[in-house]
Amino acid sequence: KNQVEQSPQSLIILEGKNCTLQCNYTVSPFSNLRWYKQDTGRGPVSLTIMTFSENTKSNGRYTATLDADTKQSSLHITASQLSDSASYICVVSANNAGNMLTFGGGTRLMVKP
């Protein structure tokens, strides 16, 4: 069964600090992995997408890594801001008919001043 596990479930950090969110998956065959940011009461918005051959991708202060061998990804947030407070969802797409998505449970990040 395809699964995506994220850790930690929740995290509180001070403004300006860095943090790293983890994602482990067992989706097969693998197509790509996206990190989404979901603000409270809003729909998720894509931050990055990574395919099998990519091992790092940045989007401003967000840097995602992918290790396809160990089936792990991380999202590193640098110099956090209050606006980074949100849920971050790891989503893996299978390379099969329908290209269906498997969603992680998300990490809820709170950045405090």
Next chain:
Amino acid sequence: DVKVTQSSRYLVKRTGEKVFLECVQDMDHENMFWYRQDPGLGLRLIYFSYDVKMKEKGDIPEGYSVSREKKERFSLILESASTNQTSMYLCASRMRLAGYNEQFFGPGTRLTVL
């Protein structure tokens, strides 16, 4: 910019009522999806549609039905709402059946069934 809109942000219904959730996208996307999101469970796929008049069951279709009469509109129907259908409902659309194409999400409808 892709825009996915949902008819209501908040909805309160009573047990047994028929509930319609509407979703409209403005980018001529072929694929549309309905998810529900519950704490600790993540997003779970209820139904999806590859194109007009087409629909496929997702992981948790029980208690729900859908309608796609026009390309831009995908409706989720709760035939007889129950309290365990209290949840956040998210609609999404995607350009075509291809893994790299991003799913764009609407703002969500928070449904409470009393």
